[in-house]
Amino acid sequence: MSAVASACGLAPPALHRSTRAANHISSRRAASGAGGRATAGGAQGPLRAVQVDTSAAAEAVTSKDPLMLRTIRGEDVERPPIWMMRQAGRYMKIYQDLCKKHPTFRERSETVELAVEISLQPWRAFQPDGVILFSDILTPLTGMNIPFDIVKGTGPIIMNPIRSMEDIRAITRLDPDKSVPFVGKSLGLLRKEVGNNATVIGFVGAPFTLATYIVEGGTSSHYKVIKKMAFDSPQVYHALLNSITDSVIEYVKYQADSGAQVVQIFDSWASEFCPADFDKFCLPYLTRIVTEVKVTHPDLPLIMYSSGSGGLLERLATTKADVIALDGTVDMADARARLGAEQAVQGNLDPLALFANKDFITAKLHDTIIKAGNKKHIINLGHGVMQGTPEENVAHFFKTVQDYRY
Numbered sequence: 001m002s003a004v005a006s007a008c009g010l011a012p013p014a015l016h017r018s019t020r021a022a023n024h025i026s027s028r029r030a031a032s033g034a035g036g037r038a039t040a041g042g043a044q045g046p047l048r049a050v051q052v053d054t055s056a057a058a059e060a061v062t063s064k065d066p067l068m069l070r071t072i073r074g075e076d077v078e079r080p081p082i083w084m085m086r087q088a089g090r091y092m093k094i095y096q097d098l099c100k101k102h103p104t105f106r107e108r109s110e111t112v113e114l115a116v117e118i119s120l121q122p123w124r125a126f127q128p129d130g131v132i133l134f135s136d137i138l139t140p141l142t143g144m145n146i147p148f149d150i151v152k153g154t155g156p157i158i159m160n161p162i163r164s165m166e167d168i169r170a171i172t173r174l175d176p177d178k179s180v181p182f183v184g185k186s187l188g189l190l191r192k193e194v195g196n197n198a199t200v201i202g203f204v205g206a207p208f209t210l211a212t213y214i215v216e217g218g219t220s221s222h223y224k225v226i227k228k229m230a231f232d233s234p235q236v237y238h239a240l241l242n243s244i245t246d247s248v249i250e251y252v253k254y255q256a257d258s259g260a261q262v263v264q265i266f267d268s269w270a271s272e273f274c275p276a277d278f279d280k281f282c283l284p285y286l287t288r289i290v291t292e293v294k295v296t297h298p299d300l301p302l303i304m305y306s307s308g309s310g311g312l313l314e315r316l317a318t319t320k321a322d323v324i325a326l327d328g329t330v331d332m333a334d335a336r337a338r339l340g341a342e343q344a345v346q347g348n349l350d351p352l353a354l355f356a357n358k359d360f361i362t363a364k365l366h367d368t369i370i371k372a373g374n375k376k377h378i379i380n381l382g383h384g385v386m387q388g389t390p391e392e393n394v395a396h397f398f399k400t401v402q403d404y405r406y
Contacts, residue, residue: 067129068199069261071378072301072322072344080369080377082401083130083201084394085305086384087122092391094121105150109135115186120193125391126398130201130262130378131194133186133255137205137266138213140251143179144244145172146214154218161217163229168239174247176254184258191259202260204251206267206306207244207285215240223272230281237281245285249292256293256300264303264325265289271308278312286319294320303346307383313338328382332371344376351381354393361393365400374406 068081089095095118099108108114118134138156141148147159162168176184183202191200208226213219215226230237252263270282290302304321306312310329317324317339326335326347335345353364368379379401385394 064196066196066199066261068378069301071376072262074342074344074376077374077406079404079406080372080379080401081129081199082379082398083128083132084122084381084385084397085132087128087130087132088118088134090387091385091389091394092121092125094125103152105136105152109139110182112182112185112189115182116189116193119186119190123194123198126395127402128198128398130199131190132201132203132264133183133190133260135183135186135203137203137210139183140174140176140180140204140247141210141214143172143174143176144247145170148213156213156218158214158217161225162214162240163225163236165236165239168236168243171240171243173243174250176251180251180254184254187255187259189259191261199261200259201262201264202252202255202258203264203266204248204255206265206270206282206289207241207248208270208273208282209266209268210244210248211237211240212269212272214244223269227272230277241281241285245288249289252289252293252300252302253296256297262301262303263293264305265321267304267306270306271312275311275315278315283315283319286316286321290319290321305346317343323378325380326382332368336372341373341375344378345372346378346380348380348382349397351383351386351389354381354385354389354397356393358393358396361396362400365397366404369401369404 066081067077067079068083071077071081098114098118102108102111102114108118115134119131122128123131136150138148138150141158146162149157149159151157160167162171174180187200187202194200212223212226215229216223217225220226226237229240248265252265255263265286267282267286270278270286273281286304290304293300293302301322303323303325304316304319305325305327306316307327308329309316309327313324313326313330313335323344323346324335324339326332326345328348328350330348332345332348335348339345347368349361349364349368353361365379369377
């Protein structure tokens with residue numbers, strides 16, 4: 001499952017960095033000077049910039065931070081920020097043309113120059129408030145000793161599905177610097193290119209959603225193998241989920257240290273469980289990710305997304321994720337009533353609305369914004385933008401929100 005996932009200097013004063021990050025940036029400056037515009041082909045390594053300082057000391061400069069970060073913090077803003085899931089990719093002609101020269105998904109997502117270029121294509125076209133890395137939730141699997149490929153027309157293929165304790169013991173803990181350095185380099189370049197004009201967004205797959213592919217061997221319609229494992233072999237299931245969670249936590253931190261200012265967690269298939277089973281088989285791992293990431297990156301905003309999660313909103317909120325992303329199964333007014341005004345939310349226009357006429361799109365957007373209120377709301381779709389969506393309608397989607405004022 002693919003997630004879709006500009007020119008200023010380094011991070012603003014309101015940003016603080018880990019010691020490792022600060023040393024890395026200092027060495028970069030010494031080598032190449034403090035200024036300059038990064039290019040995909042000329043980077044020497046990833047820019048390590050992390051965490052937004054939300055302390056009182058940073059209050060005076062928060063207005064310099066991107067709109068999305070200010071919105072998540074609950075500051076007064078002029079309009080809601082906007083971006084789209086699967087923003088970079090298949091619906092854009094410029095991307096389709098690039099695919100003719102670079103036909104495999106993994107080449108496009110694992111080659112720094114291509115991943116950066118694809119990530120920036122919608123930024124140049126529509127100026128979204130969030131720029132998400134072009135990548136895939138399965139990207140870290142090779143670093144966990146789980147070989148996979150993404151085949152056009154078929155989707156993900158796991159070479160050796162994991163179904164026993166012996167299989168689980170062969171999984172290795174992710175070392176992102178060694179196994180996915182292209183992710184770090186791409187995020188660093190995006191951060192330099194976008195500057196403070198937008199928020200750079202990283203993303204990860206949640207443990208259960210990753211496990212569905214790992215156990216089923218690819219995409220699935222009913223998730224029979226993984227759910228049978230959970231029900232009949234809970235020790236095996238929980239051992240697998242704990243192993244995956246270890247690596248996901250490392251991956252979130254790595255993306256933040258490399259330049260991501262926000263990270264979205266995709267538990268796309270969690271709603272395949274009934275609420276009681278979700279509590280047992282998904283929720284503890286989501287909570288653990290948020291809790292452990294916040295120990296080292298307390299100011300990194302985390303967005304929690306699950307498709308079909310209208311019945312799980314209150315449960316998702318217990319993870320303490322900064323933002324709960326809504327899909328189309330819940331009305332925005334109902335979500336606000338259930339979650340409360342202090343919970344930041346994201347969403348939730350139906351992706352198919354972008355195939356309708358522009359007046360319809362405008363009306364739907366205005367309705368969503370009004371129901372969400374003027375605080376802590378990020379406009380997005382309820383699911384990824386669909387292939388074949390008219391680009392002029394995507395442009396209208398962005399412009400309508402960019403022109404809106406509370």
